[in-house]
Amino acid sequence: MEFSGFFLKYWFGTETSLDRKKLHFTIGVFLNVFGTALLMVANSWATFMMTPAGVDQNGNLTDIFLAVKNYAWMPINIHRLIANVAFGGAVASAYAAYRFLGATTKEDKAHYDWMGYTGNLVSISALIPLPFAGYFLGKEIYGFDQSMGVAMMGGIYSWLWIIQAVLIGGLFFAANYYLWLGMGRIQGSERYRGAVKFMLFILALSFAVWATPHSLVASLEEARKLGGAFHPILGRFGFMTYKVTVVNFMILTTFFSFMLYRRSNKIETVSWGLMGKLIQYAILLITSAGVLFLGIKGEHAQTQVRVEIFSPSQVGMVLLAMITVTIIDVLMYRNAKIIGEIEWGKMAPRSQYALVFLAISFTWLMGLMGYIRSAIRQYWHVWGKMVDRSGYGYTPSIGFATTTVSIVVFIFFCIVALVFWMSIRSEQQAKST
Numbered sequence: 410m411e412f413s414g415f416f417l418k419y420w421f422g423t424e425t426s427l428d429r430k431k432l433h434f435t436i437g438v439f440l441n442v443f444g445t446a447l448l449m450v451a452n453s454w455a456t457f458m459m460t461p462a463g464v465d466q467n468g469n470l471t472d473i474f475l476a477v478k479n480y481a482w483m484p485i486n487i488h489r490l491i492a493n494v495a496f497g498g499a500v501a502s503a504y505a506a507y508r509f510l511g512a513t514t515k516e517d518k519a520h521y522d523w524m525g526y527t528g529n530l531v532s533i534s535a536l537i538p539l540p541f542a543g544y545f546l547g548k549e550i551y552g553f554d555q556s557m558g559v560a561m562m563g564g565i566y567s568w569l570w571i572i573q574a575v576l577i578g579g580l581f582f583a584a585n586y587y588l589w590l591g592m593g594r595i596q597g598s599e600r601y602r603g604a605v606k607f608m609l610f611i612l613a614l615s616f617a618v619w620a621t622p623h624s625l626v627a628s629l630e631e632a633r634k635l636g637g638a639f640h641p642i643l644g645r646f647g648f649m650t651y652k653v654t655v656v657n658f659m660i661l662t663t664f665f666s667f668m669l670y671r672r673s674n675k676i677e678t679v680s681w682g683l684m685g686k687l688i689q690y691a692i693l694l695i696t697s698a699g700v701l702f703l704g705i706k707g708e709h710a711q712t713q714v715r716v717e718i719f720s721p722s723q724v725g726m727v728l729l730a731m732i733t734v735t736i737i738d739v740l741m742y743r744n745a746k747i748i749g750e751i752e753w754g755k756m757a758p759r760s761q762y763a764l765v766f767l768a769i770s771f772t773w774l775m776g777l778m779g780y781i782r783s784a785i786r787q788y789w790h791v792w793g794k795m796v797d798r799s800g801y802g803y804t805p806s807i808g809f810a811t812t813t814v815s816i817v818v819f820i821f822f823c824i825v826a827l828v829f830w831m832s833i834r835s836e837q838q839a840k841s842t
Contacts, residue, residue: 448493449486455783456481458791460553468794480553484546485782491535491542496771498532503768504829506761518754525764526591532767533584537663537731540577540656541724543778548716550785557792561785568807569781571622574652576774578616581659583763583770585612588666590760596749598673611662615655621646645708653720654704657727661697664731668738675745685741689734696730699723772821776814784810 456479463475470476505525512518551558560566589605592598645651668689677685700723707715784804790797805813 445490448489449482452485452489453477453479453482456485458786458789459550459557459782461791461794464794468791481546481549484542484549488539488542488546491539492771492775495532495535495539496768496775498528498530498535499764499768499771500528500825502528502532502764503825504528504832506764507829508833509756509761510758515754520753522594522753522756525761529584529587529764529767532771533588533663533667536580536584537660538728540660541728544653544720544724548720551716554792557785560787561781566781566784567622569777569810571620572811573774573777574620576770576777577656578619578659580767580770580774581663582612582616583766585609585663585666587760587763587767588670590757590763592670592673593757594752594755595670595673596752597675598670598749601669601673604669608662608666611658615658615662618646618655619652619659648708650704650707650710650715650719653723654700654707657700657723658697660727661693661700661730664734665693668734671738672742672745674747674749674751675742676748677741677745679741679744682741685737689737692730692734696726699726769818769822773814773818776818777811780810780814 453476457476460480460482461476462479463470463472463477465471502525505521505528509518509521509525512521547558547561550561585608589602592602679685703719703723707719710719786792786797787804788797788802789795790802796802
């Protein structure tokens with residue numbers, strides 16, 4: 410009830426004065442607080458069915474606090490909170506893209522270009538740590554019950570992970586593509602455009618490894634020609650150690666794209682500017698080499714060593730590198746010389762389609778991953794405690810699952826389109842009065 414009340418107050422709030430704007434902002438903050446609390450409550454229900462706690466062997470409740478704070482509750486909270494931030498930024502960007510494409514004045518184009526960039530910045534900022542949160546969640550599921558983890562990554566669900574790989578690769582491509590196009594609106598960015606082809610090569614190579622399946626669905630004749638279910642050369646790239654490695658490369662590349670975008674129209678004025686850049690590049694190169702070394706070494710390491718030492722070390726190295734490089738960048742360009750202005754509105758129309766693609770891909774990806782998270786319980790209603798004896802206690806086919814998720818995504822965007830229409834209509838009515 411509180412959530413609905415704050416939402417209605419926020420939606421129909423006016424912004425005619427400074428005090429009203431402050432109230433509008435405050436209500437928005439409380440709206441997000443209640444929304445996050447609601448998300449965490451719903452997460453406790455879902456995760457209790459996956460990793461039950463606070464119950465005895467017969468399923469009787471013994472501790473409601475432990476039932477809520479079960480094994481997977483906090484990993485799901487972290488993962489879904491970050492994903493919803495990325496999703497929200499993407500949907501806001503899609504709205505801005507729609508308004509940008511329909512804008513007829515330079516002022517409107519500039520406004521919605523800025524809005525799209527801001528929403529995309531929020532989305533990318535959440536996209537970068539999202540794979541880390543997903544890895545953390547997967548690690549915790551394996552830790553609770555290895556058979557559940559094996560079911561999640563293998564068998565019928567393995568091909569949904571191929572779809573997930575394609576979507577995530579597309580997200581990184583689209584996010585970087587938008588940033589590269591965005592550099593065209595900034596005077597002085599020409600000096601960095603030569604780096605785009607190298608970043609594109611890294612993204613393409615990483616995506617190829619990321620999308621390589623562990624095993625192939627092949628006919629008997631094809632399997633004989635390959636010499637088995639694994640390709641003799643490319644089959645090794647199906648191991649998770651290489652997929653974790655290339656995801657880190659995609660994250661570093663996206664971070665580097667944003668770093669170049671941020672400094673496109675600036676020249677450092679500090680005396681140590683050249684040294685600062687060399688240190689930044691050295692940090693990124695050393696981090697990349699370290700991530701690659703651990704990824705290659707992880708192929709022959711024991712599973713426990715790879716999961717508990719190598720992969721977390723890769724994540725830690727990348728996070729430390731991004732934090733360190735960002736601190737150096739902020740200090741280096743704090744009093745920088747501005748050599749060109751940002752010309753908001755000077756964006757190719759194709760850049761806006763990238764924003765729409767991001768919104769649709771995020772939504773579809775969240776639906777597919779939500780299905781996998783729920784389906785790994787298989788015939789259990791509550792894992793290990795209550796068997797699902799209903800007529801619906803079975804694993805749907807991949808085709809049925811993807812079709813259902815796609816229909817839900819379509820319905821969701823029909824509702825979003827209705828909200829867009831209502832917003833535009835109310836804006837037009839406000840201008841006419």
